[in-house]
Amino acid sequence: MALQSLRFLSIAPIAQHTATVIFLHGLGDTGEGWKFMADMFAPKLPHVKWILPHAFNQPVTINFGMECPSWRVYDIQSLDKIDGPEDEKGMLVSSRQINQLITAEVDAGIKSDRIVLGGFSQGAAMSLLTGLTTERRLAGLVALSGYAPLRNKLKSMLSDHAKKLPIFMGHGTADPVVKFEIGQKSAQILTSEFGLKCASSTAEDMTGVIFNQYDGLQHSADPRELRALLEWMGKVIPA
Secondary structure, three states: OOOOOOEEEEEOOOOOOOEEEEEEOOOOOOHHHHHHHHHHHOOOOOOEEEEEEEOOEEEOHHHOOOEEEOOOOOOOOOOOOOOOOOOHHHHHHHHHHHHHHHHHHHHOOOOHHHEEEEEEOHHHHHHHHHHHHOOOOOOEEEEEOOOOOOHHHHHHHOOOOHHHOEEEEEEEOOOOOOOHHHHHHHHHHHHHHOOOOEOOOOOOOOOEEEEEEEOOOOOOOOHHHHHHHHHHHHHHOOO
């Protein structure tokens, strides 16, 4: 059975195209919901093309079985704990679809190490799963208000490039949807269990995990987080 391709919003760079950001929305949203970030970052990252995919509608357990945009058959059942039930099959289908977008950019002439993959909430989980397991070495990964999925299997699925990736993680301390502790624990798992190193935003070498906490921030992004993310992107995909 052929893999259904994702629809997406594409935002062209305002200068010569030398890098691409693929950013995945959260549950119930669409790529349009993150266009504001592409517009905000464009003056500082004029060479970047943005791809904002739209997840397919599907019934979601945590949404009382009602249909809403969710990553393929990735059916969130619980966000109460990091080891809760997860739809492995659905996540891997979504990951393959996201890899199609990466491959299309490479085929168009953008080197994989000039591609940043990121996302918010459910999209953050998919960006970590895909970015840490893809055969291509990316420029970096972004996970906002998210977590590392498939914890018990992800370690064995890591690509050869995983430990060389810059990873930006941001999470609000007042997040009522994906608890701050879940995001924090995910970052700790990546470093203590998976062998990725801790990174610093002030270091020249951006390789490793940067975990930024934002006091009082709920399940959203705010100017503090976006400023830090823009600075990080400017280092991992400079003009």
